[in-house]
Amino acid sequence: MRILWWFQELLVDLLGRSPRTHALLLAPGFERLRWWLGRRRAQRTVARTVRRVPAYRAFLAEQGVPARAAFADLPEADKRSYIARWSIPERCVGGRLPRRGVVVDESSGSTGTPTSWVRGPVERRASREVLRVGFLRHASPERPVFVINAFSLGAWATGMNVTAALTRVSTIKSTGPDRDKIINTMREFGPGYTYVITSYPPFLKGLLSDDRLDWSAYDVVCAFGGEGISEGMRDHILRRARKVVGAYGASDLEISIAVETEFTIALRRAIAADPALATALTRTDEYGVLPNIFQFNPYAYLIEENEAGELVVTITRPQNVDPRIRYNIHDRGHVLRMRDVLPVLRRFGLTEVLDERTLDLPLLLQYGRSDHSVDYNGAVVPPDGVRDAVAGDPELLAAVENHRVISYEDRAGDRRLHLALQLADGRVLADPDQAAHRLLAAMRRANRDFDNAIATCSPGTEPTVGVYPFRGGVFAGDGSKLKNEYVWILDAAGAEAAGIDEQVVSPRAA
Incomplete structure (x- = not known):
């Protein structure tokens, strides 16, 4: 059986090297076979990973899962629980990074x-x-x-x-x-x-x-x-x-x-x-x-x-x-x-x-x-990023009641990002424009992908920051809801109906 699986991998590898022969691997009529073989292949890859990858063996042991556990019983991994816990060599086959051919x-x-x-x-x-x-x-x-x-x-x-x-x-x-x-x-x-x-x-x-x-x-x-x-x-x-x-x-x-x-x-x-x-x-x-x-x-x-x-x-x-x-x-x-x-x-x-x-x-x-993050020009922007930037600014921390990340489509069909800040009842900001600059600058320092997304975005599609009075603008209906809504995703009509009040800042210079 091992020889058959080895031959199968060799055949797939050879067919995949040419665009013309690769098309044979995706030929219609074999959906059920591909589905079944893929699951069998996954099981063999799991066995190989348990046997040869030190980090994955340690991960299973830490989760209390035996090395021979059924596929459905294997724990989920993510960046926090797996990637950040072990070094790159420990996560590689054989416990080391190959000397050649790696990008x-x-x-x-x-x-x-x-x-x-x-x-x-x-x-x-x-x-x-x-x-x-x-x-x-x-x-x-x-x-x-x-x-x-x-x-x-x-x-x-x-x-x-x-x-x-x-x-x-x-x-x-x-x-x-x-x-x-x-x-x-x-x-x-x-x-x-x-x-x-x-x-x-x-x-x-x-x-x-x-x-x-x-x-x-x-x-x-x-x-x-x-x-x-x-x-x-x-x-x-x-x-x-x-x-x-x-x-x-x-x-x-x-x-x-x-x-x-x-x-x-x-x-x-x-x-x-x-x-x-x-x-x-x-x-x-x-x-x-x-x-x-x-x-x-x-x-x-x-x-x-x-x-x-x-x-x-x-x-x-x-x-x-x-x-x-x-x-x-x-x-x-x-x-x-x-x-x-x-x-x-x-x-x-x-x-x-x-x-x-x-x-x-x-x-x-x-x-x-x-996690209700939104995408902006290829960057992931979570509402927690706004929260952390507000928390790190003494004036904003004292004045801001709530925040919301709004991803919307404008009339020209561009996907836009609007960061909305709701002021606490009776509070004001001395200079909303400067506060908006500080917010974006803090977010760019904390999130390099977001910084690059702003630096490379098309002119006129930069993120905007809006400062709203308590229960005003996009926050008008918040008092009637049990939970805060930290993310809105709107089409052009929805954005227009929401009356997004953009306080435009210059994020390229923030």
Whole structure:
């Protein structure tokens, strides 16, 4: 049996090295087999991890879980309980970091403390193939592919990994989020390519609104990650791009666990247009947001949902340098298999959605962060970040009653961030503008990702801070509610109805 599993891994590894043969691994008709093999593969990877990774053995012992426990009995791990407790070598196979072939990238998350992530050659190749399936397959056959990597560069996980993943399968230039460089590059190389531009949705929208380039002369595919997109923003970008597709991942895991396809985009639009369909397939009524919908390979990722509605991910690939077993990134979501989705679509008569199905891979529905954080230009912004900044400022601590993080879409279709402060009854601030500057400056110091998100955001989409009187403005209805609401996620109509009173500050200089 061991020889059969070894041969299976060798065959998958060989097929995955070429875009043409990799397509065989995703051929339709094998959904049940991939699902079953993925679970068996996960069990073998767990056994290997217990045997060869010192940190995971210690983690199980600390949790009182025997090494031979059933998969369902294994404890969930996350950054706090696992990553922060053991060093990188202890978390690696064999208890040491390989001397060659490892790429190190970094994330700071919402805590501001940098975390390094190590990735070996096999997992980098796997990320490349997922990105190819998600992005490069949209290129025109008669044109070579030119990738413009407009994610933030340096050690940040997404920017580094996109460059590493796509170098061997395309021409690529890593410009970072710099409009001038991108436009000059496209002028220099001309319209003979399919340009796949990768970045966060707000930057892509701003870039394709720039009239210095005749976009109609170019074949452009926009590929986004780091945060979700509204269908209104997708439509806005599609005025000048031929395709707009996204990928789902996390620096804790891998940058490309799942991808949008024509089918998932059509399904999401159908769900947005039909509340009955949304009720049948999603938890929009419960969470109050339209889910992002992706497809993933169950042979490579075993994705579960825990009792709190959070996604728990196991990377089934045994070759990873730093394995992840039942890892919780604290995103809300769930998985739907095609066998459950297709009958619903047929019942609703959605033949136009069914016609888009080319892959029978299961669906991943993601509703945002379970800790009620919001995304801003690729950074995670938790309400606790506002709380800590207020607590560290004597004037704000004395005057502020409550706070709220509001993520909303403005009339132009941009995803915006508004930080609302409610003053205590009878209190005022001597200089609200300066207080707003101090708040943003403190948050930027504490959260490097947020600092970078502001530094690289499109002009006119910077975060804003509003100072509201007690029970005024967006806090008008708070007195009638038992619990404080620390996060609002609004569409353009909701934001306008809420009457968000922006006290605009200059965060780039904060």
